[in-house]
Amino acid sequence: MATGEQINFNEPHPPKENGIEAFNIILPTIKSEIVKSRRHWDKHEPRMWSRVSHLSDDELVAFTIEDDLVEIRSAATSYGTIILGKIRVPSVNDEEGGGYIHVRIHDPPNRGTEDVIFHSLFTDEGNPDADGKPTTWKAVQNRETPLEFFHE
Template sequence: MASADEVALNAPHAPKEAAKELFHTALHRIKHEVIKSRHDWDKHEPRMWARAASLSDAELTAFTIDDDLVEVRSGHDSGADYGAIVFGKIRIPAINDEEGQGFIHVRLHDPPNRGVDDVIFHSIYTEEGPEDGKGHHEWYKAIMTDDAPLKFFNE
């Protein structure tokens, strides 16, 4: 798997048509994985998706690519013909609380030379704060703020 050292990402920018097409291809899977992630985390650490606690699955995933994919970055693995790794920041329209609007960060893989038919959903970015000395993290979050940078992640 590519690491941050092996992939030079371009600067964050508004999505162009090619990026929108990639994310459209993966939209169903992205929504499925958002719901799955929330349900999995809610079993042992509900703080991960706390900003969405009052939302139904339908409300949480009521985003569209055309309206809510607000930023993308991409890069290629320098050591192999792996294809492109594409990161996207997607607004969750139903979240606008004291922290501001809510966003998820998503990673896709676009293998080389096959168009969008083989786009692979990779992951949703989540963060765990520092440990408190008792083996617990101080905070968890899957929903980012507008000022959270779209950066390389492997999760």
């Protein structure tokens, strides 16, 4: 598996038709994984999804790719294309501004978009303390949070 240092991503840009198509193919999976991630983190570290704790699952995933996929980046690898997407959560408008979820998908080579698969969501465990343990948790990003490679 490639690392961020080994992959040459293009610059962040608004999605084009092929990016919209790829994300739409797996939209139900993306929404399901967001809900699953929130439930998982709520059991272990509720601060991860605390920015949207007031939203129902339906409100959290009430986005469309055509309207709310605001930015993508992609990079070719020997095993296909990695695509990162920044999806706006329309129900989030708090003191931090709008909320965005970063999604990583993969499009294997040679078969068009029918085999696109979900890979992961960016959940930021950041600002380690002296012992290396995180002190901040953030699954819902700000518009300014850069769309960068992640492994989660």
